[in-house]
Amino acid sequence: MDRYGITVPFDDIPLRDHPRWYALLAELGYSDVWTGEANAADGFTPLAVAAMAAPGLRLGTAVVPVYTRGPGLLAMQAATMAELAPGRFALGIGSSSDVIVERWNAGRFDRPYQRVRDTVRFLRQALRGEKVEATYETFAVQGFRLARRLAEPPPILVAALRPGMLRLAGREADGAIINWLAARDVPQVAAEVGPGKEIVARIFVCPTTDAERARQVGRMGIAAYLNVQVYAEFHRWLGREDILAPMWEAWSAGDRKAALGAIPDELVDELIVHGTPEECRAHIQRYVDNGVTVPVLALLPGAPDLEQAVRDLAPR
Template sequence: MTVPLDGIPLADHAAGYAAIAEAGFTDVWSSEVNGADAFTPLALAAAWQPRLRLGTAIAGVFNRGPGLLAMSAAALADVAPGRFCLGIGASSPMLVSDWNAVEFTAPLRRTRDMVRFLRAALRGETVDGAFDTFAVRRFTLQRPPAVPPPLLLAALRPGMLRLAAAEADGVILNWLAATDVPRAVAELGERRPHFEVVARIFVCPTEDARHARTLGRRMITSYLTVPAYAKFHRWLGRQEALSAMWQAWAAGDRRAALAAVPDEVVDALIVHGSPEQCRAQVHRYTEAGVDVPVLALLPTPELAAGDPAALATMLARLGPRARTPA
């Protein structure tokens, strides 16, 4: 499950984490855009639900310097030894340059360099030298973790997917349909033992299709107009389906862009329906090659009030301990 949960203050997440664990979810994975940072929600989960596995999806490789990212990862690995996965990625120019005043250049090389730095630093080695995109002078973690966390890379297109396969312990996929998974996985080639394919899946558990599609269109026009995601979906074969949206967006007509998103694209990228129907759709991702399906729970009319009891019921119906309908 993606955390933090929408509409619930972090200080009140203890009950939400308990409901996640009770429903049979094994992991919580953080997101980091303009809400909570990637590490704080996981630190709370580590304290409140010590059986859950924790993962960042993702911590950006530009927004923190190499040493700070290593320290943040080491601290969480120290709190949850053997239960933490560090997911990193390039993020986007908006988050990096517009919001954090950092130059967004050579994202693939920066990500590769950060993987190599983190490998050494999290083993407790002293890192001293120049990488292609940054240089580090004699950095050594004061408290290297007893169990260095696995490193996973967020990847969309072939270059980053191949980098993940070559140098990371797993890959994190995002914004793709179950039918898209085989194409992404094919770029990984032969994988090493224990390499994991993680995918964030947007889930809107409501039978109000109009609500789900309205929300889905807003999300699609917000995300898939970002150049990296637009290129990703062209690569996946959605040029024809999304060209009208991209044209309207480029012309500044947001209303026309929303209207141009076909229902079939929304239904492919946003899982919706009853919780039982959503579970069955998520299962299609695992059948296609995803090892760790990470649900990102979207607001629904049933959950709009932020009622903890309603949330717990919804999680129980979505979770692995629920019975899959025949």
């Protein structure tokens, strides 16, 4: 595979200590580092550290929300990263969730499809250095222009799950960012994005040969995400309503233990990569074979030693 990424920053490693880790990733053959943004580090600062510590790495956000910054500030931060790492930065944006937008950031999670679409359209103009005077469906911008010009605007990718947002990613952006799906689901997703587009997939990896440990960790992740409405609808679209219905019913009834117990091993083994390093790489390769252009490992708790896991999972 041409590209092989990993999610940063690493848990329990102070950000000030990450330069050594970024240099190690580049040395081991990782091509990309991608950040998320929820309630830990912001999406841009760890990439700024990586830009200086490992000039060969490609950097990406997967993803930053479109609601938690004003359009102008989002363009400024993207432009700053693009200037710091010319040709090596990709901006991944998404709607995020009502929890992050409303409960944590006092915003309003309203018309997410339209807000993402409008943000892509604004960013296209702004990152080209154009003056933006526009009234979009979900916001208006009057007279914004970046004061620092970019030699090359960064690509924009959209976090997407179901057909509407996936088609938006293919039609108006440079590609899609996907997660919480099995390798066999990728063709269904990729068909909606269309040909010639980048497809970045965050792939959850529990780096251990202890299958029971991996399944325990995996069940907790599956329950935390697939009970959220947008992910539940995603998996209904993928055809998993029958297999997930018992978990959804138990979760809705407030029985968390029963919900975890209702998640079958086969589903965990599809959605969570685990096993020997060779088995993990083979599982990741299936995502690539089915249409993912950039696999991005997201390490789950399980390995006794983080550095060994990073080394073991490095591309061969």
